Amino acid sequence: MREILIEDQIKKIALDEGASLVGICSADSIKEKEFSDPNYLLPGAQSVVGIAVKFDDEKVRKYLSKEEYLPLCYEEGHITKKLKKIAEKIKVFLEDKGFKAFNCDCNYDYRNINKKSKIIVDSIRALIALINKEKDENIELTKKEEKTLIMLKKLILPGLRKTPMQLIPSLSHRCVAVASGIGRVGWSGNIITKEYGARVLLNSIITNAKLTPDKPMENNPCVRCKICEKSCQGGLFAKDSEETINIAGVEETIAKRNNYAYCIAVCSSMSGQNKFKEWSTWSPFRFDDIERLPLDDSVIDYVKNMFVKGIEKGGEQAENVLRLIENTFLGRNDKPAEDFRPSCGFCQLVCGPTMQNKKESYKLIVNSGCIEE
Ligand code: SF4
Ligand code: SF4
Numbered sequence: 001m002r003e004i005l006i007e008d009q010i011k012k013i014a015l016d017e018g019a020s021l022v023g024i025c026s027a028d029s030i031k032e033k034e035f036s037d038p039n040y041l042l043p044g045a046q047s048v049v050g051i052a053v054k055f056d057d058e059k060v061r062k063y064l065s066k067e068e069y070l071p072l073c074y075e076e077g078h079i080t081k082k083l084k085k086i087a088e089k090i091k092v093f094l095e096d097k098g099f100k101a102f103n104c105d106c107n108y109d110y111r112n113i114n115k116k117s118k119i120i121v122d123s124i125r126a127l128i129a130l131i132n133k134e135k136d137e138n139i140e141l142t143k144k145e146e147k148t149l150i151m152l153k154k155l156i157l158p159g160l161r162k163t164p165m166q167l168i169p170s171l172s173h174r175c176v177a178v179a180s181g182i183g184r185v186g187w188s189g190n191i192i193t194k195e196y197g198a199r200v201l202l203n204s205i206i207t208n209a210k211l212t213p214d215k216p217m218e219n220n221p222c223v224r225c226k227i228c229e230k231s232c233q234g235g236l237f238a239k240d241s242e243e244t245i246n247i248a249g250v251e252e253t254i255a256k257r258n259n260y261a262y263c264i265a266v267c268s269s270m271s272g273q274n275k276f277k278e279w280s281t282w283s284p285f286r287f288d289d290i291e292r293l294p295l296d297d298s299v300i301d302y303v304k305n306m307f308v309k310g311i312e313k314g315g316e317q318a319e320n321v322l323r324l325i326e327n328t329f330l331g332r333n334d335k336p337a338e339d340f341r342p343s344c345g346f347c348q349l350v351c352g353p354t355m356q357n358k359k360e361s362y363k364l365i366v367n368s369g370c371i372e373e
Helices: 006-016 057-064 070-096 118-135 143-160 173-179 261-267 299-313 315-330 355-366
Strands: 021-026 047-054 101-103 200-207 237-247 250-257
Touching (some): 006 047, 006 070, 021 173, 047 070, 070 101, 070 200, 118 143, 118 299, 118 315, 143 299, 173 200, 173 237, 173 250, 261 299, 299 315
Antiparallel strands (some): 021 047, 047 200, 237 250
């Protein structure tokens, strides 16, 4: 009887455990770029297995139309957990065969973030607790608490103004997805699959096993409708400009991006509006003193200052900044699935499986109204 190939066994495990798509690429095909060199996480890497799990279209529809918020949040949490679990099964399978394997984090895993800085997160949490107490008319801070509050403000807030806006992932799952034939990069920069549009989340498993790679997809499923660009409340995409990037020998033409700070301000939920006033993301927060983000590079300082202001306000806005910092420093794969709180992601979620779905989804967004402040 013919022996089942190890590549087929890996793919079977992935699909049996709930992956929607799976593919394999060689480590060499993506190692050129710093953010996709698999040797960073597993020295001696030979191959990478890419996996994708799709979103539930009905939950996405209700999220985009603002009918229901939490089901999509939990969905994102559960998909993240599923991706981690599938990757773990593949990792154990490879290790049982005598290979080394590494289960990557799905997201919020960056090279230029010191993950040992748990103390930063704890200090910010303590600062927010004191700010909330100070704002409570029924409570008076003790002398010791007053001193701690001043000290924490001095220690933490200047550091927040130095937050890096360009984070380098430990491994770009998008590069893996292109090289392994899972999808191609669409106009938005998100991975577009033939079957599910951009509505997938990704993870990867790196191994020193030399596996036979799949080929990148020949035709890009992105139809350049630019509905993703039009759905961006943040203003990340530069109008009428494009750029070409190269991943694993595949040339991708994507929308040129303005400073990444435009997405950070909105996708991180610090503001639910920037470019369009007729509708918002799920964030209830708005800018204090300006109508829209600055149109030059001062946007970077403005957005960094938004972190500080959010914390100084205390309450829900401070909690929102804390969530972002906590995810960035500590990751979020191990958080309960019910703790996930996206508020935008519209450029990705609007790009459904068919052209008709993309058009309908866009209509839902622009007619969804505004979340009240
Ligand atoms: S919405 Fe249209 S242009 Fe944007 S990525 Fe999807 S198919 Fe491409
Ligand atoms: S996540 Fe939201 S703000 Fe960020 S680029 Fe996409 S649509 Fe724009």
